[in-house]
Amino acid sequence: MQSHYGLAAEPGAGRRLVRQPSRRPVEELPVGCGRAGRPDQVAEYPHFVTALSLVAALPPGEVVPLLRTRLEALAGQRAEIQGMIDSSLAQGVPRLFLVEEEYRLALLDAESAFVEQFIAEIGDPRLAGARP
Numbered sequence: 001m002q003s004h005y006g007l008a009a010e011p012g013a014g015r016r017l018v019r020q021p022s023r024r025p026v027e028e029l030p031v032g033c034g035r036a037g038r039p040d041q042v043a044e045y046p047h048f049v050t051a052l053s054l055v056a057a058l059p060p061g062e063v064v065p066l067l068r069t070r071l072e073a074l075a076g077q078r079a080e081i082q083g084m085i086d087s088s089l090a091q092g093v094p095r096l097f098l099v100e101e102e103y104r105l106a107l108l109d110a111e112s113a114f115v116e117q118f119i120a121e122i123g124d125p126r127l128a129g130a131r132p
Helices: 047-052 060-090 095-121
Strands: 007-009 017-019
Touching: 060 095
Parallel strands: none
Antiparallel strands: 007 017
């Protein structure tokens, strides 16, 4: 008996599932289970983006320490992921199996660069819309 997620239950086994690959084409899989980068996938809305929407309500003196804390957290996450990648490669894991972690590193690097630039500009009156 084939389940909705490509698992097959053994007849008469009530609670036991046997893993079998789904025979459904990728196009029939639910959104998020198919090919990477499909345009119909829903984009996530990270908490940090929500926090950025509130920056205008805080004075720069409060925002900068929060952004520096964010940078430290990003650096910690990056070090952890890089360590896992390095360890996996040293153990002979092919890079192909680590591509999602490399993608996460690229996202962390991009966010870190954004936060560093934002910290540098936070006191600039033009950021708030003032003309020079």
